[in-house]
Amino acid sequence: xxxxxxxxxxxxxxxxxxxxxxxxxxxxxxxxxxxxxxxxxxxxxxxxxxxxxxxxxxxxxxxxxxxxxxxxxxxxxxxxxxxxxxxxxxxxxxxxxxxxxxxxxxxxxxxxxxxxxxxxxxxxxxxxxxxxxxxxxxxxxxxxxxxxxxxxxxxxxxxxxxxxxxxxxxxxxxxxxxxxxxxxxxxx
Amino acid sequence: xxxxxxxxxxxxxxxxxxxxxxxxxxxxxxxxxxxxxxxxxxxxxxxxxxxxxxxxxxxxxxxxxxxxxxxxxxxxxxxxxxxxxxxxxxxxxxxxxxxxxxxxxxxxxxxxxxxxxxxxxxxxxxxxxxxxxxxxxxxxxxxxxxxxxxxxxxxxxxxxxxxxxxxxxxxxxxxxxxxxxxxxxxxxxxxxxxxxxxxxxxxxxxxxxxxxxxxxxxxxxxxxx
Numbered sequence: 001x002x003x004x005x006x007x008x009x010x011x012x013x014x015x016x017x018x019x020x021x022x023x024x025x026x027x028x029x030x031x032x033x034x035x036x037x038x039x040x041x042x043x044x045x046x047x048x049x050x051x052x053x054x055x056x057x058x059x060x061x062x063x064x065x066x067x068x069x070x071x072x073x074x075x076x077x078x079x080x081x082x083x084x085x086x087x088x089x090x091x092x093x094x095x096x097x098x099x100x101x102x103x104x105x106x107x108x109x110x111x112x113x114x115x116x117x118x119x120x121x122x123x124x125x126x127x128x129x130x131x132x133x134x135x136x137x138x139x140x141x142x143x144x145x146x147x148x149x150x151x152x153x154x155x156x157x158x159x160x161x162x163x164x165x166x167x168x169x170x171x172x173x174x175x176x177x178x179x180x181x182x183x184x185x186x187x188x
Numbered sequence: 189x190x191x192x193x194x195x196x197x198x199x200x201x202x203x204x205x206x207x208x209x210x211x212x213x214x215x216x217x218x219x220x221x222x223x224x225x226x227x228x229x230x231x232x233x234x235x236x237x238x239x240x241x242x243x244x245x246x247x248x249x250x251x252x253x254x255x256x257x258x259x260x261x262x263x264x265x266x267x268x269x270x271x272x273x274x275x276x277x278x279x280x281x282x283x284x285x286x287x288x289x290x291x292x293x294x295x296x297x298x299x300x301x302x303x304x305x306x307x308x309x310x311x312x313x314x315x316x317x318x319x320x321x322x323x324x325x326x327x328x329x330x331x332x333x334x335x336x337x338x339x340x341x342x343x344x345x346x347x348x349x350x351x352x353x354x355x356x357x358x359x360x361x362x363x364x365x366x367x368x369x370x371x372x373x374x375x376x377x378x379x380x381x382x383x384x385x386x387x388x389x390x391x392x393x394x395x396x397x398x399x400x401x402x403x404x405x406x407x408x409x410x411x412x413x
Contacts, residue, residue, distance in 0.1 A: 130400070134409040140393035148369060162390055169389040173226070 017049075018057045022066060022085055022093040029070040029084035032058060042153065058083055066092055111168075115175060119186045125179050129172050136172070140165050191250075192217045192381050193238060193349055198247035200233055200404075207233040208244065209404035217348065220372055220382040222392035225401035232353060234401055235385050239272055239351045240264040251349075269297055273342030273380070275371065277354040279334040281326040287337045288313065288322040294345045312340035316370045332363030339371045343378060350375055353385045368394050 024030065024038050032054050040048045061067040066089035071082040085093070111132060118125040140162055147158035175182075191214035200208040207230045215221050225231040236242040238249055240256045249256040251271065256264060268274075273294075281290045291309035296302065313319045316336040321329045326337070335355065342350050352371060356364030372394045375382045384395055392398050398409045 130407065130409055133400075134398070137389060137392060137398055137409070140389060141395075144390075144393040148373075162393070166389045177226075 016096075017053065018061055018066070019093060019096045021054070021057055022061070022089050023097075025067060025083060025085040026090065026093060029082045031080050031082055033080075035083070045154075045157065061089065064088075111172075115179075115182070116186060119179070119183050125182075126176060129176050133169060133172050136165050136169050191215060193249070193251050193383075195234075195238055195249045196247055198234065198237055198244045198249070200230075200237060200242065200244045206404055208237065208247075210247070211237075211401065211404060211406040213238065213399055213406055215349070215381045215383060217381055218376065218379045219397075220375065220384060220395045222395035222398045223383060223385045223401060224387060224389075224392050224398055226387065229401045230404040231385050231401040233404075234406070235351055235353055235383060238383060239274070239349075240268055269294060270345065271348050273345065273347035273350040275335070275338050275342045275350065275352040275355040277357040279326065279331075279338040281334060281337060281341070283326050286323050286325060287318070287329065287334075290326065290337060291340045291344050294341060298345065309340070309344055312344045313337070315374060316340045330363075332359055332366065335359060335363070335367045336370060339367060339374065342371075343374050343380065346378060347380055350380050350382045351385075352382060354387070355384070356386075356388075356391055364391070 024035055036049050036054045067083045068086050069081050070084035073080045115125050118128050143158045143162050147155050194214040196212045198208045198211040211234050223231045237244045288309050291312055292305040295305035313322055316339050318333050318336045321333050326334050356367055386392055400407045400409055
């Protein structure tokens with residue numbers, strides 16, 4: 001059975017976690033605990049960051065010279081380290097912020113492949129497109145409901161997802177109008 | 189649940205052009221249904237037939253079991269006034285009346301006394317968060333405010349069905365969303381069904397389900413179980 005899947009459980013891809021932490025350290029030094037709390041507040045979505053991820057990222061950045069230990073404070077448990085961003089860290093952060101993300105070009109779309117195969121096998125491509133449209137719209141309903149009950153951050157994240165799904169839907173609509181031309185092309 | 193509004197086998201041609209070729213649709217009380225389709229697909233003609241504005245060449249439209257297509261023009265007009273609400277793309281507010289008077293208009297036409305009608309209209313302007321434009325003429329307010337006034341006017345008479353034809357088509361994204369949220373949440377609270385004609389997926393996403401119109405034929409789009 002089809003169930004709409006809302007995938008944005010965690011806003012920040014794991015690849016950009018170290019740079020995100022650099023950004024959170026930029027205004028002032030912070031403990032690992034503070035970083036985790038700040039991260040969860042801004043980017044956590046449904047999935048709070050694990051402490052292990054924070055300390056693993058900090059350890060890597062210490063090794064790379066992007067952060068440094070600005071102080072150690074004794075506590076009940078292990079000593080608490082306060083981390084600060086270094087000049088190299090600031091450079092890394094601002095280089096990343098100034099670099100555009102590669103625009104995703106879906107040139108190997110499974111959906112496109114399915115449409116061509118539907119034409120080749122004599123299956124009605126309109127059925128396929130309608131079914132996909134219904135699935136996309138089901139997901140868009142989930143996001144719309146989530147957005148209506150959410151704070152501004154949730155609204156912005158949901159808008160991003162909604163606009164991408166809408167782009168897919170426009171492709172589905174356009175393709176539906178070109179099925180006859182595609183049949184002619186595929187039959188050659 | 190039984191359908192509050194149900195159409196079967198609708199046919200409608202304008203001269204040699206067939207707009208509807210056997211369209212069918214059923215909407216239950218409190219349900220929000222999006223009618224989507226490309227320009228010229230027949231979706232607006234379908235809406236007009238369902239609302240009793242246009243009489244189909246063939247087929248039936250039943251409102252709570254009564255065939256609307258067999259009603260006299262006067263009865264259909266009364267039905268639209270008392271049971272239905274309308275929101276159009278450009279508001280269609282009466283330019284000579286204030287926003288408050290526009291919202292009160294359906295009640296006044298139904299015979300409600302001015303003071304009562306305007307009290308209810310003011311309450312609705314408050315609900316759609318434009319109480320500050322009550323004394324303004326439609327030409328003096330923004331497009332987003334005018335469309336909220338239109339939403340208030342559509343719902344003030346406590347209709348069973350609201351027909352919304354591209355209600356956000358003339359608004360920017362943010363204003364469009366606010367109008368949609370107000371329309372759908374107010375309709376859900378009052379239990380009114382909404383038929384929402386749109387070509388935009390983000391608008392259709394506010395509905396409970398979607399019916400597509402292609403070449404005058406309807407298709408109920410559902411994800412296979």
